[in-house]
Amino acid sequence: MDTRRIVVISDTHKDFAVLKKIVDRHRMNADLFIHLGDVEEDVRRLRALDPDLPIRNVRGNCDFGSRSKAVDILTLGKAKILFCHGHTMFVGAGTDTLEAAAREAGCCVALYGHTHISDCRYKDGLYLMNPGSPAQPRDGKKSYGIIDITDTGILPYVVKLE
Secondary structure (H helix, E strand, C coil): CEEEEEEEEEEECCCCHHHHHHHHHHHHCCCCEEECCCCCHHHHHHHHCCCCCEEEEECCCCCCCCCCCCCEEEEEECEEEEECCHHCCCCCHHCCCHHHHHHHHHHEEEEEECCCCCEEEEEEEEEEEEECCCCCCCCCCCCEEEEEEEEEEEEEEEEEEE
């Protein structure tokens, strides 16, 4: 069985040590890392240490002057994934705009950050995940996300840090 793994991280806010710890933990078993914004400088530091690291990112509301996209889409295995920080889709007020954008683009997964609160659910054919924040959680639990894409399905889940 072919399994692809994406590690999803958001809202590191210059806590490079926690980001590097997550990347080091999954470097050997992740096909891709996605950083959902705030702060892009953390991603630049990772790329400087390892230019071959498979990482994608979008800009967040604290990424002033960034030229990165606010919203991006990728396909890995059988999963088409929309990912964004979420501020441009007003996720603080709910995920309706995000869900509509993902469905319109034909995606089966939508990833967002911004709220610093982890969330992982399935709604009418769409997986929604906010990995929370490993640096500044607003639900009291430092976290990040993992998505395993297999021949039999997609399994997203949130990992709580100690």
